[in-house]
Amino acid sequence: MANSQINGWDGTKKPSGSETACNIVLSVSPNDEDCASLARIFKSGWTVIASATVASALAVLRETPIPIVICDCDVSSGTWREMWGHLSLLPDPPQLIVTSRLADDRLWTEALNLGAWDVLAKPFDADEVIRIVEIACQHWQDRHRARFSGAKQRKSADGTGRLAATGT
Numbered sequence: 001m002a003n004s005q006i007n008g009w010d011g012t013k014k015p016s017g018s019e020t021a022c023n024i025v026l027s028v029s030p031n032d033e034d035c036a037s038l039a040r041i042f043k044s045g046w047t048v049i050a051s052a053t054v055a056s057a058l059a060v061l062r063e064t065p066i067p068i069v070i071c072d073c074d075v076s077s078g079t080w081r082e083m084w085g086h087l088s089l090l091p092d093p094p095q096l097i098v099t100s101r102l103a104d105d106r107l108w109t110e111a112l113n114l115g116a117w118d119v120l121a122k123p124f125d126a127d128e129v130i131r132i133v134e135i136a137c138q139h140w141q142d143r144h145r146a147r148f149s150g151a152k153q154r155k156s157a158d159g160t161g162r163l164a165a166t167g168t
Contacts, residue, residue, distance in 0.1 A: 009053035012101065022067050022137045023047065025096070028057040028083060029072035033101065034122070040128045042133075049077035054078035058086055066094050069134055070120070073107065084115055092144055095136035099124075 023046045027035040035050040039060045049066070051057040055078075058071065065140060069087065080098045087093045095117040100107055103121035111119050117136045120129060 007123065022141050024049065024064070024066045024068070025133065026051060026057055026060055026069045028052075028069060028139070029099070031072065032069075034072060035122050038129070041124060041129050054145065057083065061087075061090065067137050067144070068097065069094045070097045070099060072154050073102075079086055080111070081114065081118070088115060091132045093133065097132060097136060097138050099101075 023044065025038060027038050028051045028117045029035065029036060030052045030113050032050070035048055039048045045136065049060055051060055057071075062067065071083045074082055080096070087096055096115070098107070098111045098116050098119045099122050100119065101122045103119050108119045117139070118132050119130060
């Protein structure tokens with residue numbers, strides 16, 4: 001597996017072909033230390049892509065399917081709620097994990113009720129981050145496989161084998 005790497009998104013970088021879809025994390029935070037901390041936690045086998053704004057994160061997501069987005073509670077150009085609003089419109093949205101130095105019950109309840117996968121407190125606890133991300137990634141993979149196999153089974157009526165849109 002590839003070593004953990006931090007990639008600042010320049011609009012052209014894509015994870016290498018040797019990586020599977022479920023070992024990429026998009027870190028959305030204006031704080032460089034958040035991404036560096038995640039890269040230290042995911043020592044090997046993961047790619048951490050850094051994005052300082054919601055807009056730059058969305059540019060990454062348009063180019064590369066990423067299963068996990070870890071978004072700071074108050075991103076400089078928007079909030080995690082804005083990020084979730086955009087993610088929820090994607091056909092196969094990534095799991096959103098919200099981070100905050102003040103990860104209290106109110107934030108946790110609000111985030112989960114609006115559709116986020118979980119909330120992580122900062123500074124990050126390595127074991128907790130790995131546990132939450134691995135479970136979220138497994139859930140995304142299961143959903144992704146189910147969605148793909150459902151589309152594959154709905155071949156077009158003319159027998160050409162083209163995939164039909166599933167609408168889910």
